[in-house]
Amino acid sequence: MFLNAWSIALSLISLLVLFLILMAARTGYRVLRYWNPDSDKALQIGLESETWLASTLVAYALGFQIVSLVVFVLAADDFCKVIAGAMCATGSLLANPFGMPALLVKILGLFLYSFWLVLHRLDTRCEDYPLVRLKYGYLLVLMPWLVTDIGLQTTYIANLKPDIITSCCAVVFSGAGQGATNLMTGLAEPLMLTLFYGSVVVLVGLGLLFRRWRQSGL
DSSP, X not given: OTTSHHHHHHHHHHHHHHHHHHHHHHHHHHHHHHOOTTOOSHHXXXXXXXXXXXXXXXXHHHHHHHHHHHHHHHHHHHHTTTSBTOOSHHHHHTTSTTHHHHHHHHHHHHHHHHHHHHHHHHHHTSTTOTTHHHHHHHHHHHHHHHHHXXXXXXXXXXXXXXXXXXXXXXXXXXXXXXXXXXXXXXXXXHHHHHHHHHHHHHHHHHHHHHHHHHHTTO
């Protein structure tokens, strides 16, 4: 399915994101090793200039990766036109074992990528850039997740074949019976409620923390 227009768009986004992130990763390593805001050496001055470019590249890369979630869902919805049994994006994502994991990783990645963007915005509001080490350390930790995100997406598209028979939405979201596979099978209701309300608490907490930072003048 790589010849599909949506697949090409997703692949181009992934290549661009990887290129930008790899370019910025070198700066991230140098920042973690050599960054010293109290120094006036040429190395520190060069790093300060370099971080501006690298941070811009990362911001664009993560922005593109966030947008790729929307493109991925639209692509899956378009794939249903050529996959037997699929009536919408859900059927397309269930056409092979990599569709749903790719979607879940992208959804979780939305929060992880956005957190870096928040750190970057907070950091640029201060003259001494107090969060430079933190945001580049977080970027290096985030890279395996980003690679996994792109890898699952690519594997899903590579294993997508029009002759695969998948399930429609009515079967997926209905009660599992007569051998049908239910999307929610195996997920206990208490677990789902805990995850939902837990995510609400985390988001509210992050919002309050961000508000406190703004009020403190950070």
